[in-house]
Amino acid sequence: MEGIKILHYHKFWNSFVDLPKGIQKKVVDFQEKFRKDSKSAAIHLEPISTFKDPTLRSARIDQTYRAILKSFNDGNIFYLLWVDHHDKAYQWAENKVIDWNVDTQALQIFDNPEVTPLPNFKTENFDIPGLFAEYSDKDLKRLGLPEIILPSVRKIKVDQDLYQLEDFLPEGVYEQLFYLAADGDIEKLISEVEEGKVKAEELEKQAESFNNQRSFIEFTDNNVFNEVLEGGLDKWKYYLHPEQRKIVTNNFPGSAKITGGAGTGKTVAAMHRLKYLVENSRPGEKILFTTFTRALTNNLLESTRGLNFHLSNVSIRNIDALALDLAKEYGLVPSDAKILEYDNQAANRLWEKLLNENLISYGADFLEKEYCDVILNNNVSNLKDYLKTYRTGMGKPISRRQKKGLWDHFEKFREIKNRENYFYKAELYNTLSDYLNEKEIRPYSHCLVDELQDFSNAELRLVRALVEEKPNDLFMVGDPLQKIYDRRINFSRGARINVRGKKSRRLRVNYRTSEEIKRLAISIIKDISYDDFDGEEEEKAGYISLFHGVDPSYTTFKTKDQEINHLIERVQTLINQGYSLSELAITSRTKNGYKDFRSGLHNAGIPYCEFQGGNRIGDAEGIPLLTFHNIKGLEFKQVFLVDVNERTCPFLPRGFEYYTDEEKESHLRSERSLVYVAISRAIQNVEISGVGNKSEMINI
Numbered sequence: 045m046e047g048i049k050i051l052h053y054h055k056f057w058n059s060f061v062d063l064p065k066g067i068q069k070k071v072v073d074f075q076e077k078f079r080k081d082s083k084s085a086a087i088h089l090e091p092i093s094t095f096k097d098p099t100l101r102s103a104r105i106d107q108t109y110r111a112i113l114k115s116f117n118d119g120n121i122f123y124l125l126w127v128d129h130h131d132k133a134y135q136w137a138e139n140k141v142i143d144w145n146v147d148t149q150a151l152q153i154f155d156n157p158e159v160t161p162l163p164n165f166k167t168e169n170f171d172i173p174g175l176f177a178e179y180s181d182k183d184l185k186r187l188g189l190p191e192i193i194l195p196s197v198r199k200i201k202v203d204q205d206l207y208q209l210e211d212f213l214p215e216g217v218y219e220q221l222f223y224l225a226a227d228g229d230i231e232k233l234i235s236e237v238e239e240g241k242v243k244a245e246e247l248e249k250q251a252e253s254f255n256n257q258r259s260f261i262e263f264t265d266n267n268v269f270n271e272v273l274e275g276g277l278d279k280w281k282y283y284l285h286p287e288q289r290k291i292v293t294n295n296f297p298g299s300a301k302i303t304g305g306a307g308t309g310k311t312v313a314a315m316h317r318l319k320y321l322v323e324n325s326r327p328g329e330k331i332l333f334t335t336f337t338r339a340l341t342n343n344l345l346e347s348t349r350g351l352n353f354h355l356s357n358v359s360i361r362n363i364d365a366l367a368l369d370l371a372k373e374y375g376l377v378p379s380d381a382k383i384l385e386y387d388n389q390a391a392n393r394l395w396e397k398l399l400n401e402n403l404i405s406y407g408a409d410f411l412e413k414e415y416c417d418v419i420l421n422n423n424v425s426n427l428k429d430y431l432k433t434y435r436t437g438m439g440k441p442i443s444r445r446q447k448k449g450l451w452d453h454f455e456k457f458r459e460i461k462n463r464e465n466y467f468y469k470a471e472l473y474n475t476l477s478d479y480l481n482e483k484e485i486r487p488y489s490h491c492l493v494d495e496l497q498d499f500s501n502a503e504l505r506l507v508r509a510l511v512e513e514k515p516n517d518l519f520m521v522g523d524p525l526q527k528i529y530d531r532r533i534n535f536s537r538g539a540r541i542n543v544r545g546k547k548s549r550r551l552r553v554n555y556r557t558s559e560e561i562k563r564l565a566i567s568i569i570k571d572i573s574y575d576d577f578d579g580e581e582e583e584k585a586g587y588i589s590l591f592h593g594v595d596p597s598y599t600t601f602k603t604k605d606q607e608i609n610h611l612i613e614r615v616q617t618l619i620n621q622g623y624s625l626s627e628l629a630i631t632s633r634t635k636n637g638y639k640d641f642r643s644g645l646h647n648a649g650i651p652y653c654e655f656q657g658g659n660r661i662g663d664a665e666g667i668p669l670l671t672f673h674n675i676k677g678l679e680f681k682q683v684f685l686v687d688v689n690e691r692t693c694p695f696l697p698r699g700f701e702y703y704t705d706e707e708k709e710s711h712l713r714s715e716r717s718l719v720y721v722a723i724s725r726a727i728q729n730v731e732i733s734g735v736g737n738k739s740e741m742i743n744i
Contacts, residue, residue, distance in 0.1 A: 048079045051251065051260040053125045053153070054283045059136075060127055061272055063109070070105050071127055072269050078103070082122065089113070094138050096156050100125075102133070112137045114151075116144060121251055123151060123260060141192070145214075148188040149241045149253040151260060152214035162196050163208040175200045175225055186234050187220040189213075197221065207559075215259060216286075219553060219588055226586040240286040254286040267352070280312045281351055285553050292316040299518035301496070301535070301543035303576060305587045306565060306724030307556030310521035311677075314492050315344070317519050319353045321490050329489035332510060333360045336498035339655065340677045344494065359488075363503055364469060370487070371476045378465050385469050394466065398457045406450070414438070415454055420470035421501055423477070427451045439704035470502035477502075477509040486512045495677065496522025496577065498529055504539035524574040524582040528673065528717045530710055533577045543578060552586050556679055556727055558593030565724040568741055569716045596723070596730040598744040600689065600737070607733050608644035611684055614731065615650060615667065618682060625651060625667040629680040631722050633695045637687035638669045645669075672718040675725050683726035685719075689734035693719055693741050716741060 060068060078087060088104040103111045110133040112126040126136050139159045145152050176184065181194060189197060193213060200206050203225055210218050220233050240255035251260070261282050263269075271277055284292065291302055291313050304310050318333055325331065333348070335341055341362040348360065359366075364383070371377045384391040395408040404411075418438065424430045431447055442450070461467070480486070491511045493499065499507075499522075511517045518541065535541040554562050566584060576582040601607040611630070618628060630652075632638040645652045651666030655674045668680075675683075694715035703711065719741055723730050732742060 047120050048082055049121045049248075049262055050075055050079065051121060051123050051262050053123060054259050054261075054279055056124055056126060057272070057277055057279065061277060063127065065273065067105065067109050068269070068273055070109070071111070072266055074103070074105050074111065075124075078122070092134060092137075094134065096139055096159060097137075097142050100137055100140070100142060102137075110134070114142050116247060119247065121248055125153070141190070143190070144247070145188050145190070147186050148216070148237055148255045149250045150188065150216065150255040150258070151251075152188065152190065152217075153259075154190070154193070154214045155212055157193055157196060157212060160212070162212055163205075165199055165201065165205045165208065172201055174198050175202065175206065176221070179224070179230055183230050183234065187224070187230070187237060188217045189221075190217075193217075216255070219590075222588045223552065223586055236287070239290060254289045257289060258283065258286050278350060280309070280555070284312075284316060285309065285551075287549075287551055287553070288313045288316070291549055291551075292320050296516050296519075296547060298513065298515060298547060299541050299543050300516075300520065301548045301577065302519070302521040302551065303496075303524060303548070303582060304521075304551030305523060305525060305554060305562075305584075306721065307554040307562070307589075307679075308523075308551040308587065309553070309555050310523065310551060311344075311347075311494050312555075313551065314494050314519065314521045315348050315351060318348060318358065318492055319351050321492075321516070321519075322353050322355075322358060325357070325489065329357060330487065331358050332366070332488040332491040333358060333494070334363045334366060334491065334507070335494040336363060336503075337495075337677070338362050338365075339674070340495055342659075343677060363499070363506070367469070367472050367476055367506060371472055374476070374479055376475050376479055377467060377472065380465055381472075382464075382466050383469055383472070384461070384466050387466075390464075390466060394457070394461050394464070397460055398453065402453065402456060404453055406453075411450075411453065411457070414450060415457065416468060416470060419454060420468055420474060423474045423502065423505065425474075425478075437706055437710070439706060470500065473502040473506040477505045480509040486510065490516060491518050493518065493520040493522075495526075496520045497524055497527040497533075498522075499533065501533060501539050504533065504535070504541060508539055508541050522577070524576055525569055525584065526676070526717055526721050527574065528676070528714050528721060530714060533575075535578045548576075548578075550583070552588060554587055554589040557589055557724055558591055558728060559589040560593055560595050561723060561726050561730055562587060562589045564596045564730065564742075564744065565720050567743060568720045568723065572713050572716055574713075593728050596732065596744060598688075598732040598738060598742055600734050602735070604640055604735050607686065607735055608641055610733065611641060611686060612644055612648045612650070614684070615645075616648075623681060624665075626665055627681040628684070629668045629670060629675060629678070629682070629725065630684045630686055631670045631672055631675045631725075632685070632687045633672050633692045633718070634687075635671055637671075637692060641686055642669055672722040676721050679725050679727060681726070681728045683722065683730050685722055685730065685732040687734055688732050688739055688742065690737045690739055692734070693739035 060071065077084065082089060089101050091098060092102050099114055101113045103113055105111055105127065108130055109127065110130050111124060112133055114123045114125060115121060126133055128136060139156045140153060141156045142151065142153050176197060184194065184197065196209060200209065206221060206225060223233055224230055237255065240253060242249055242253045244250055268282060288309055302310055302313060318331065321331055333344060335344060341360060345360050348355065368381065372379055372381065392408065395412055399408060418433060418435055419430065422433050424433055427448065430451055431444055435441065488510050491507055493507060507518060535543050566587065570584060574582045601610065615628065630638055630641055642652060645667065651663035652669055653660040653662035653664055653666045654669050694712055
């Protein structure tokens, strides 16, 4: 048959990667032959009497291996579902229900509940209404719930029942029921399903719906198979959740803000959005992809190369390096300009010089904080504006007279630091933003921002100045719950970026971590209120992980040697189980916290490396040693949080007792976010250890 299309089930790759290399190559050859003539006698496409679904077909890879496919009405679309040894392939397929859902325009795969025993809910006799009792059968079906499973869903009384039914529900339906149990807005969920459909009657066109592309993609070349043959497959490059795909391809009327918890695929969505913009941009358009740290920038560079699109008109830059280079290019700062945040000793020296040369009743710490958090963060350039600027979160209020005196001091400080060519980063951003706006220079056509929560108003004002205001100008992703730096963001007032209404989206599916790890991470910050970057509270409920794993553990020891020996034993056990050292990570609140573990690894002959400025120092294939700050943006199969006790988590800096109540609250919020970040870097397991009393932040 001409025009045969093969759509690959995303779980097909689970079976394919486990095949011997020789058989994998035969699968590639099989598909080429199948596309040319699916009815060839050599392919042996045939129904199997033991399959409960009579439309499933088996096809011969060779004498021993079989592929499982499905088609509808002898059409030209075939779904390649599984490939395995003859008996194992049939065993996988025999009790499956595989059917097209007209309500969602997606193929659904699940175990036949008439054959596979369903769980017996312990709460089924409780005299309470079902968890979904208030919703009609019709509405639940519009979410994709198959008729055959509806009676079981009606028996669900509590969330735990829903967890038990997860394996018996089609992908996507479990998510929808989870969301429905969390916030009860069924109309919103139905609307999202409808947005993921296409307006077409033909089944071939409906197969291209976002809802179906979540699990089924057509590959017209062998690139993805070659990727597997060369040693791995990153499915994030190809398969996107409908929520992600809608965001990636959406035509936003202006700037877009995408939030989501750790592991929800924000960066993945941003990288695919970059590819989409590149492929749909006009000749000569330049696109900027920026983030906060050099380490994250290096990760973005490496990841985007795997998406196979031209980067000639794309600049992937750390925001600090970009700002300094542009400021020098436009002659706004001297070529030997130096950044004070990179030289704390110089900053202290300059403020002390101001105090020594003038009679000032304020300390250096207060002056620097007022200058950076009020003057620079709000881009205040004159006394008149300073007098009108709110000092929210700065503690004790100061009078107009005091502000006038402070302004004189700040003017003198500028003269002192300018003589030595020193600049604060925010000062650099403000100078560059003002220049670009005044000259109406827009270096880029589009800008994408990753790890948005790390940015300040000053950086966002620069981002706004780099691109002309127009449809699809800014695309910014971040997680307010990971806000580990004390930087205030307000899009509307602080950066003049409008992201209200449909310009703001929220991702909810956690792809990285197990449900058990996700629950622990959320428990760290569940009682803390986080701003959504625009004056509203960010939601924490409704996140769902798509797989389960082992429960995280927290063990304390009497001595440091006991903790180190325990960790060394666990690392050696994991190595014996087949883990590579680079799949593991050891992280602590401070660099000093993992120092003794570094010595322990050295004595045990286990290679290790440390992260500095985004680069690995030491054995690049060794186990990474990182602080909670350094591990941000990375992921590992297993993460060890070490040196975790009541003294280190939360970590209280010297002089904390003299902080204002607001400053204490802000610091403790950041400390919780740091632990949340560290825990959520793990994919399969988290093990926490320490010496002495446990941290009150972690309840396991």
